[in-house]
Amino acid sequence: MNPIQHLVVIGTGLIGGSVSLALKRAGVVHRVTGVGRSRENLELAQQLGVVDDWTHDVARAVSSADMVLLSVPMNAYESLFAAMADHLPVGCVVTDAGSTKQTAIAAAKQILPNPERFIAAHPIAGTEQSGAAAAFAELFDQRLCIVTPESDSDAAALARVKEMWQQTGSRVEVMSASDHDEFLASVSHLPHLAAFALVNAVSKQATETQDPFRFAAGGFRDFTRIASSSPEMWRDIALCNRDALLHQIELFQVELNGLREALLADDDERLLNEFGAAKEARDNWLAKHGEGL
Template identity: 40%
Template structure:
């Protein structure tokens, strides 16, 4: 048994998936969910994925040796302030947020010196939300990035590593700022663009919009899956990784403008050259078995 008591704050898609892993592998003596939503708490109990579910922070984190933040990152500062007085000495606090600099900024200052903070980010998830959408295999074969600040207790880091290894993940250690830059291009920009194009389509006149749905298999469909992700979670990601997102977005719009010009002026070679180059990166992803 890895932990005596684990508290998961937020029993949504990721939180409930992790609860299923902890339960399946018997990693905790006791597993408690904290959630502001009564419906989520009831569902978690009904699903049998936690021992208890509560809206009382002291009850949730009191005596826990592992606390996992699994709500949208915009709520982390408030959560940290609320849980700080109840944290046991020696407890490990970790999270699953998609940005890491802002999380360290928002949570770090509230934690007592006796508590170990090991920020984390599993590169996994579907477009579905809530406790019923979780499943234990979600993290299998996927990366989990940990960004412990230098000087973090190695034993605390090792225990979080073992949790994610138990979930089937591969672990990568990274500087928080570097994490935010990498994810801005691999995740945040793709989501922003998908949200935009689906938004552009929903603003079309009604008749055209129905045809967009009907003929979506021609490319559009792939964007709608991404653009169906949790709205609050993604609002918080963009607000909390602002600089890195705006930076890659600037590069993207420059490149798009260049392509727009090539189409307007009929520069076929430029188009073909780019379209040939982009094929290679798909090959790399298949080779890296991330396809």
């Protein structure tokens, strides 16, 4: 086990901050530098022990790093890669925590001098909270982290990134970037869009005298929890994974249209079959994977 001498976390929010705290908990990182735009958030991160020091200067931060983690909106990758490209030390490994992988890899190949040392990753963990104050060391415990190397990825860099995510408490799985983006479009990106759409649909029904949210209870709260997530982050995820997400929206619309047809036809048997199939599929999923949720 090789400790990380200097980890630079670009984006010291929930995910980036939790990575730092998890590695500090494991005793495998000597120094963590936070990089971000908000002075207030960076100062809070240092006060909370999430980072040891901070700067707004990407180039200066990475100049002595042996590991760099990007935990930022997807549309920031190109500018950040450009800012660090001429300042990364020989042997420095770069990884990320973004929700789409093909666009991240494409940006690295276009801009970084040694893109084979960029190992894309995505921890499947999070909450609807944001900022350094939301970070906690246990966020990744027994959660899946997907690593998506390329055929020409540096073997030592890949091993180091896998080890780092394991040290956070994650269960690491390797797959292709294209498979990752398609799978995550169905089980993560589409649910977020559905939650945003449902909240907006209900909100637009409000009048001066009636507030439909007044009648919402636990089911609505649970289903729409993720609509409280960062709009900026999810805008970028949706656009970066557009093709896979459009495919999943089409599949979802097919299911909604089927339910609409059943309602129009008063087809109680079809409704029962559809609801039963969904319940069985979800129950089986929880029985098989529930402990890691």
